[in-house]
Amino acid sequence: MTSLTLRNLKKSFGSTEVIKGVDLQVHDGEFVVFVGPSGCGKSTLLRMIAGLEDITAGELYIGDRLVNEVQAAQRGVAMVFQSYALYPHLAVKDNMAFGLKVRKVPAEERERRVQDAAASLKLEALLGRYPRELSGGQRQRVAIGRAIVGNPQVFLFDEPLSNLDAELRVHMRSEIAALHKRLGNTMIYVTHDQIEAMTLADRIVVLREGRIEQVGSPRELYERPANLFVAQFIGSPRMNVLPAASVEKSLSARGLDIGSAEGVGMRPEHISVVEAGSGLLRGAVTLREYTGATTLLHVALEGGETALVVHNGQNMPEAGEDVGLEIAREHMHLFDSQGQAIRPLARAG
Amino acid sequence: MADTLTDKTSARPWRAPRLSLRRREAIEAWLFVSPTVAGFLVFFLGPLLAVMYFSLTEWNLLTQEATFVGVKNYVDALSVNPDFWHVLRNSFVFAIGLVPLNMTLALTLALALSRPFRGVVFFRTVFFAPVVTSAVAWAIVWRFLLQGEAGAVNQLLASVGIDGPNWLREPDWAMVAVIVTRVIKMVGLNMILYIAALQAIPRDYEAAARLEGASNWQIFRMVIWPLLAPTTLVIFVITMIGSFKVFDHIYLMTGGGPENGTLVLAFYIYEQGFKFFNVGYASALAMIMFVIVLVLTVIQMTLRRKDMR
Secondary structure (H helix, E strand, O other), X not given: OOOEEXXXXXXXXXXXEEEEEEEEEEOOOOEEEEEOOOOOOHHHHHHHHHOOOOOOEEEEEEOOEEOOOOOHHHOXXXXXXXXXXXXXXXXXXXXXXXXXXXXXXXXXXXXXXXXXXXXXOOXXXXXXXXXXXXXXXXXXXXXXXXXXXXXXXXXXXXXXXXXXXXXXXXXXXXXXXXXXXXXXXXXXXXXXXXXXXXXXXXXXXXXXXXXXXXXXXXXXXXXXXXEHHHHHHOOOOOOEEEEOHHHHHHHHHOOEEOOOOOEEEEOHHHEEEEOOOOOOEEEEEXXXXXXXXXXXXXXXXXXXXXXXXXXOOOOOOOXXXXXXXXXXXXXXXXXXXXXXXXXXXXXXX | OHHHHHHHHHOOOOOOOOOOHHHHHHHHXXXXXHHHHHHHHHHXXXXXXXXXXXXXXXXXXXXXXXXXXXXXXXXXXXXXXXXXXXXXXXXXXXXXXXXXXXXXXXXXXXXXXXXXXXXXXXXXXXXXXXXXXXXXXXXXXXXXXXXXXXXXXXXXHHHOOOOOOOOOOOHHHHHHHHHHHHHHHHHHHHHHHHHHHHHHOOHHHHHHHXXXXXXXXXXXXXXHHHHOHHHHHHHXXXXXXXHHOOOHHHHHXXXXXXXXXXXXXXXXXXXXXXXXXXXXXXXXXXXXXXXXXXXXXXXXXXXXXXXXX
């Protein structure tokens, strides 16, 4: 087990800077997830840690060792690729033993370590097969197995579940979580799927345009987003953000002061539907989307904005019906003109 | 009037007989492939059958007289005519010299030029340009360059203290010269095929191998080379067939000389058929060449299939 330290890490391709100074401390045995929209630099950052991309500036420590100039193979990391990168001409067993073979590990030990890894991932029956003869989930497990046999200090996962169907993704997610629990290694996992991030991570690193927007536990990010971007990126459906003016009057009538806030954020699942004419906001239902457990209501507000509401109670309003919307004070997120979070919502002096 | 009206309404317009979907699709499919099939029949299968027949005759192109002689031409080639084995040996020397040299050079160039870098397109163009250069121009230039003492190649060698041979006038060196100049002319084609194959190999394989500690040589030997095997087989087969069929290069560079030192099978067939007008004998030689190439290709493909398993 080992920790990682990223100090002002930068990466440029030609004149284009894609990682613009990342500072991060990853603790021993921690499961950290890099999440962000496409092109935010999360995979590049992972490949820099792996040693597959040069570091333009800054320092990267694995444990106490500065590894900027250390070759990928000497960093003690293993990586599971999005494409799995299983060598198509080698059987599963040879794929898993590849790294040991090039490192000239004796054949007996190679065999033992492959068998151990195969047993821990229930791959024994597949050892003689070729990658083309495996399902997506099996390939994924082999890729993880190949990473395990090398006994790395740090595991890196680059969107490992994105090629799987929804059901298998849920299953493999739990397998990766179980693997982390069993091995206890430091793991860094890249995904654009926030559900994966929320369910797997000890801490989530939200990236945008090569910079860290916020680092925190899933709960911290959900409950106390540092800014508008994180607030809207984490949580599904995304947070409603309304101009402060649209709720200012109603709030001050309740003795609440929004201060310098320019925007007010409300998660759809925290808004409840109340009788028309009452509540913090007023509007009319324009669309109902039934999803089984809940119904997603699109409500056109008096001010012209649209709010999404997750409704799972009785008294389902009809499309076109006037409704009132209510939200608890502690669930309101206030943002300043720069999109930075202001908290908490204060009682008026 | 009423009758006319009745006739008009009751008369059924002519309709093509209704064909089943499967039959319609079959007809369409045959229509689509018919140009290729016609070309194959007229330009490949027809001549092949004709050559097979001619090889069993004694046919003088001048007198237009064809006499059926059975396998006499084959017997002549294999056991009577001493030239045949010499020519065959030359063809194998040419192929054995050219194929590995061409493929090794093509792969080396492809490895160097498959990744983007400044000027890569220029270098690819430079190495591919000879492929599309006229064979006549190529041969004339090289004959000039390979002249005895006055040739640029020997002058270059002399500048580093090497006394170069008279390349195209000495039998052994003439073979080396035609092989090397042929390789330089044709290597660009195989280079392009290897570049395409290398670019089709996902970069993640190399990244994964590098992370696992493989050196550049190990990555090449254990990952890249096995994945290039299908391309290597194709390149091997087409290069080998090409080397057995080489004609223009020999014709223009050495004319089969000196002392028949570069007289290869295709050129020998041409000489027999169109210089000495022994069409029957030339056809038998052509059939032998066809069988040699076929056998080598089948062996190679069988080995490859075994390897795949």
